Every structure is written in structure tokens, then in C-alpha cells.
Amino acid sequence: MNERVLVVGSLNMDLTIRVPRLPAPGETVSGQDAVRGAGGKGANQAVAAARLGGLVRLVGLLGDDEFGARLRSGLHREGVDATAVGTLPGAATGLALIVVQEDGENSITLAPGANRHLDEAALIRLTGGDPARFTADSDILLLQLEVPVATALAAARAARAAGVRTVLNAAPMPPFDDRLRQLIAYTDVLILNQSEATALLTAAGLAATGPWPRRAAALRGLGPDLVVVTLGADGAVAESADGPxxxxxxxxxxxxxVGAGDAFCAALTLALAAHTPPATALRRACAAGSLATTRPGAQAALPTRAEVDRLLAPEGG
Structure with a gap:
């Protein structure tokens, strides 16, 4: 695969502690030693797409600290083009505090750092003054919401102007305001988990109960051609003009x-960029997401194309 994927999003350093169980409010639970690892939904999805065979460029911001330097080096090792990842003087690199219990469930607290400064002006500067022209060199744009919604909207508008499809992983789910409504309208493929989908349905005044295919169909009314809802260990459902x-x-x-959703999003995006039928793309995405749960960490756990192919081989694709 040599599909060209452009990612605009966040970069974080993850500090992870494994514990017997997640603490209740006000409770202290003793765990293992803290482990540092590369993260951030933008960087995770960029690395995932590169491991799956894509030609990937990332637009984002790092702080001028040790964490920023480590993250930039990691992107280079993974083959991600980070020439449009800027360094912001005086800012801290984004930081995520992650607690993981024995069954793999997790709790995450995020300090955005430099990511919060990736505004529209920074996007224009990092893309050489013309985001639409910069985006035109890609086959597909992949967005998440650990950066300002206004920035994601500007990137989506640039993609529309360049004739490039936009995939939005609406995570974390922000308030449903005019900017988010516009962003979703500019989105070709919308990916959410169950809680994000429920929150968006409720905020948009749509039915938030019933079978998931019906709820995904309701979300298509906001503008996307394809809506995908991930269901954790139960896989995923999707709704397009061709049905569920x-x-x-x-x-x-x-x-x-941690990172399973990012692997899913990257695999789905890359498959759609290759004009893979949605049913096959959904299968590959579920395989990538499942494999990412079998190892600890975010980027460290992301699967390669060969691993996904091996998992899918018994069922022919």
C-alpha cells in the first residue's frame, strides 16, 4: 500500500501505571512503576497508518522540552513525515496520565500542552501558508479532537477545497456547538465509540437508544457519507447509503x-483511501483494533500490516 494519509492532530507523552483495579474517587491504589511512551491520538494514528503501509504526514505541535525531542525522534523511526510538526518555544509537550487495570480497561487524564496552541494560524504556518494546497498532495485526511475544533474544521475545509476525503474520529467528544456541527458536515467518514455516539446523538436532539445501526443511521443525517460506531470487544457497526x-x-x-481505537481508525482510513469496499475496510479495522489490545502501551502496541493480514488470513481477507 502506498496511500498518502495526512493526519492533523495531537502528540503526547504517555505516563502509564498498571494497577490491580482503577481507583474509585478519593481512593489511592498502588500499582507498578510508571512507564513513559509515545502517544497522542494524532501521533498514534499517524504511526498506526505508517505501520500498516501508508505514506503518512503529520501536522501538529510539540513543546521545546525533552518529551518533545523524544516524540519527534520516534516519528522519524516509524517513517512518519514530521516536517510539519512544529516546536513551540516555552510550551510543554502534551502529557497523558494513564492508569490501566488488569483486564486492560483504562482511565486517562490529559494535559494538552502545546496541542492547545494548534490553532488555525498555526495550521496555516505549518502547511506553508496554504492548507488546501498542502492537503492536495494526500489521498485522505484523518482528524481527531485532542486539538481545537476550529483547527480541525479549517483542515476539513481545506480538504474539501482540494477534493480530498476527510475522516473524523470525534474523540474526545467536545460540546456540540456550531463549529462541531460544521465540522461534521464537512466530514465524509465519522468514527465514534459508543459513549461518544450517545453523547452526540443526545446533544443533536436525535434518538440515543435502539439498535446501533439505527443510531448510526441517525448520525448520517448530520452530513457524513459513512458513520462507524466501535463497540469495543464486540467489533463495530457502520451505516452508509448502501445500508448497515x-x-x-x-x-x-x-x-x-489503550491505542486500540487509534489502530482501528488508521486501518479504516488507509483501507478507504485504497478504495477498499466499506465491509472489507471495517473488517481490517476490527482486526487492527483487536491486535492493539494484545500488547501494553499506545504506539508500542500498534500492529503492522503483516500482523493484520495474518489475523485475517483464515477468513480470506
């Missing part, structure tokens, strides 16, 4: 769900 799709999760020994 679904694929179950793959049975794996999960140890850490």
Missing part, C-alpha cells in the same frame, strides 16, 4: 485497550 454493516470483534487475549 457490522463486524464482530476478533477473539484475542487483551492486556491493554
Amino acid at each position: 454493516l457490522s463486524h464482530p470483534g476478533f477473539p484475542v487475549d487483551a492486556v491493554d485497550t
Whole structure:
């Protein structure tokens, strides 16, 4: 695969502690030593797409600290083009505090750092003054919401002007204001998990109950051609103009769900960029997401194209 994927999004340093169980409010739970690792939804999805065979460029901001230097080096090792990742003087690199319990479930607290400064002016500067022209060199644009919604909207508008499809992983889900409504209207493919989908349906005044295919169909009314709702270990459902799709999760020994959603988004985006039928793209995405749960960490757990192919081989694709 040599599909060209442009990612505009966040870069974080993850500090992860594994614990017997997640603490209740006000409770202290003793765990293992803290482990540092590369993260951030933008960087995770960029690295995931590169491991799956894509030609990937990332637009984002780092702080001028040790964490920023480590993250930039990691992107280079993974083959991600980071020439449009800027360094912001005096700012801290984004930081995520992650607690993971024994069954892989997790809790995350995020300090955005430099990511919060990736505004529209920074986007224009990092893309050489013309985001639409910069985006035109890509086959597909992949966005998330750990950066300002206004920035994602500017990137989506640039993609529309360049005739490039936009995939939005609406995570974390922000308030449903005019900017988010416009962003979703500019989105070709919308990816959400169950809680994000429920929050968006409720905020948009749509039915937030019933079978997931019906709820995904309601979300299509906001503008996207394809809406995908991930269901954790149960796989994913999708709704397009051709009707509902679904694929179950793959049975794996999960140890850490951090990064699974990012692997899913990258695999789906790359497959759609290659003009893969949506049903096949959904299957590949479920496989990538499942594999990412079998190893600890975010980027460290992301699967390669060969690993996804091996998992899919028994069922022919």
C-alpha cells in the first residue's frame, strides 16, 4: 500500500501505571512503576497508518522540552513525515496520565500542552501558508479532537477545497456547538465509540437508544457519507447509503485497550483511501483494533500490516 494519509492532530507523552483495579474517587491504589511512551491520538494514528503501509504526514505541535525531542525522534523511526510538526518555544509537550487495570480497561487524564496552541494560524504556518494546497498532495485526511475544533474544521475545509476525503474520529467528544456541527458536515467518514455516539446523538436532539445501526443511521443525517460506531470487544457497526454493516470483534487475549481505537481508525482510513469496499475496510479495522489490545502501551502496541493480514488470513481477507 502506498496511500498518502495526512493526519492533523495531537502528540503526547504517555505516563502509564498498571494497577490491580482503577481507583474509585478519593481512593489511592498502588500499582507498578510508571512507564513513559509515545502517544497522542494524532501521533498514534499517524504511526498506526505508517505501520500498516501508508505514506503518512503529520501536522501538529510539540513543546521545546525533552518529551518533545523524544516524540519527534520516534516519528522519524516509524517513517512518519514530521516536517510539519512544529516546536513551540516555552510550551510543554502534551502529557497523558494513564492508569490501566488488569483486564486492560483504562482511565486517562490529559494535559494538552502545546496541542492547545494548534490553532488555525498555526495550521496555516505549518502547511506553508496554504492548507488546501498542502492537503492536495494526500489521498485522505484523518482528524481527531485532542486539538481545537476550529483547527480541525479549517483542515476539513481545506480538504474539501482540494477534493480530498476527510475522516473524523470525534474523540474526545467536545460540546456540540456550531463549529462541531460544521465540522461534521464537512466530514465524509465519522468514527465514534459508543459513549461518544450517545453523547452526540443526545446533544443533536436525535434518538440515543435502539439498535446501533439505527443510531448510526441517525448520525448520517448530520452530513457524513459513512458513520462507524466501535463497540469495543464486540467489533463495530457502520451505516452508509448502501445500508448497515457490522463486524464482530476478533477473539484475542487483551492486556491493554489503550491505542486500540487509534489502530482501528488508521486501518479504516488507509483501507478507504485504497478504495477498499466499506465491509472489507471495517473488517481490517476490527482486526487492527483487536491486535492493539494484545500488547501494553499506545504506539508500542500498534500492529503492522503483516500482523493484520495474518489475523485475517483464515477468513480470506
